[in-house]
Amino acid sequence: MHVGLGFDTGGTYTDAVLMEMVENKVLEKSKALTTREDLSVGIRNTLVHFDKKLLKNVEMVSLSSTLATNSIVEGKGCRVGLICVGEEFEMSIPVDLHTTIKGGHNLSGNETTKLDEDSAVKFMQSVKGRVDGLAINSYLSVRNPEHELRLKMIAKEILDVPVVCGHELSSSLGYHERTVTSVMNARLIPIIKDLIDSVKKVMKEYKITAPLMIVKGDGSIMSESVAVEKPIETILSGPAASLIGAKMLTGVNDAVVMDMGGTTTDIGILRNGFPRLEKEGAVIGNRRTRVMAAEIATYGIGGDSRIVVNGNKFLLEPTRVIPLCIAANQWPQLLPRLKDIAERKSGFSPESMDARDIVQDTEFFIKSKEMKNVSLNKDDIALLDLVSKEPFSLKEAGQKLNVHPFAFNASKMEELGIVQRIGLTPTDLLHAEGSYVEYEKAASEYAIRHQSQKLNMSDKEFIEFAKVKVIDRLAEVLLRKLFFEETNTLDVDTVGHHLMWKAISRCDGLDFGCVIHLNKPLIGIGAPVAAWFPQVASKFGTELLLPEHSEVGNAVGAVTGNVIESMEILLRPSSGEGSLDDPSCTLFAPYGRFTFEKLSVATVSAIEEGSRLVKEKATKAGADYVEVRVNKIEKKVGFGKGYDGSLLIETFITLTAVGKPRQFKITE
Structure with missing residues (x-):
């Protein structure tokens, strides 16, 4: 029996x-x-009840994940430095430290x-110890990468951090999109490394010696x-x-998933059994990248999306929080505090305030992880120490530390992944309603x-009002x-919105x-989508498939x-x-x-050298029996009617280069 082990590590x-x-x-x-x-821990917990004999016979392990996508949508990741060469960058994505040089x-x-x-x-020396990754992007480096390569060599001598160049991630024109891509890539390196190390740790415990593969955004x-x-190539992996x-489970070739x-x-969208690829580059968090991926739209709405009620305003915010029902299972001391809050009147935050900074009595913070070389003020250090073992709301923390709740930079620490927010979510709505109860229902109520x-x-x-909103x-x-x-x-204009x-x-x-x-069926993937998708399918008169x-x-x-x-x-x-038959080029x-x-000599050289390198890349990526396919497109302009x-x-x-992944057991 040929056994494969598949993992998907999502935000929840x-x-x-x-x-x-x-x-x-x-x-x-x-x-x-x-x-x-x-x-x-979560990866290990998925294997606890699996047949140990089957696990020993696993020939390949493959992993998909939404962690990279989620980190971008939530604005999380490590500290990144950026060097732009020959052109300013409009800073549409957060960068911790940056410079533009000639x-x-x-x-x-x-x-x-x-x-x-x-x-x-000078810039590299100034950011040493202050960034965890460096992105380098030079104007038109896809036509000549020598400036990026030179800076990367210098960076490796000065900085002990991963360095990524724009031309390494995309060969397409688009300076801005390539810069966004390289910044995202640098920001994601420690996140993906942590994920891979965690999987390999569990594989070693279970004596699984098969190769580990990662799903890319195009499904390969x-x-x-x-x-x-x-x-960055793992964005949209999940x-x-x-x-x-969805295609495998339903056998349907054309559907909305x-x-x-x-x-x-x-x-x-599945078309003829395959995901449609976005050749211009995937769009994540409304930002165009230069990553070849399935054309998938990602929106910050899920079972753990943050529900905010500020005065009489209801917001469904993309920040992921730990649902209260789950948190109360892990920290039972939250339940009596929530019971006390239940009947309490609360005010509202100024409407001009960023949604992340709105203070809610029903939201708590817990320390998530250690992070070195992060500058925090004394109030934030005190907050971090307070929530290191037990969750506290900002109001509770303010009373204990004699600090106004608005003085804490909790949202910044949340962005860096140092703390995790706990709050009301769509998952809590289902628990309070009783349609999906797996954790502490009373906390949600x-x-x-x-x-x-x-x-x-x-x-x-x-509950009904909030469910309609979702x-x-x-x-x-x-x-x-x-x-x-x-x-x-x-872009959706005013008429379109209406x-x-x-x-x-x-x-x-x-x-x-x-x-x-819709003239295609809707396939629902995830749990518990049965609580949400039937009403969505009904609105658009289409069939819902929940395989x-x-x-x-x-x-x-x-x-x-x-x-x-x-x-x-x-x-x-x-x-x-x-116009020549065989021009220089x-x-x-x-x-x-x-x-x-x-041109003929250049074409042969391109095919031979390109085939060698792309086959080498596929082999490095874990393929056996690699086949290289060549596609040549000539762009010509005719001289017009009457001219040859x-x-x-x-x-x-x-x-x-296409190849099947290696499926074998490595013998020590």
């Missing part, structure tokens, strides 16, 4: 499946809470400005070593695995009683995804109503992928020679820029 739950690899049959499955303070190239790959190494060295898989270098799993986890809801008073509602009315939000993000598929834009609201609410206006129907094993669909998809690596090479004729590739006397011939603008060569 870690799922595991044992599968018979020939018939893709689920043998055993399990779920456990993800333990962010030590991921190995340098850069033009579209022909020629140096436009000499690299200012002295400024780069790569080795652990490649994942640590390029963790959602991509859910698309593969919604995967609702604890932190995010991910929506993708007490918090709802407190929050419902602010809106002058009964507990039952509040369902309407799910329906809204589904429509946004479908609009993007049709229009390729994320039509969306009518279609979702099914409320007629003064003169007209609006109904939108067996859907609650572990991501883990199922994790063990069914291939290793796929690709490389793009551009050949551009020399100026004025595009310049070759632009991730491995460098070269000139050739003849055409003008060659450029030639694109795409080399794709």
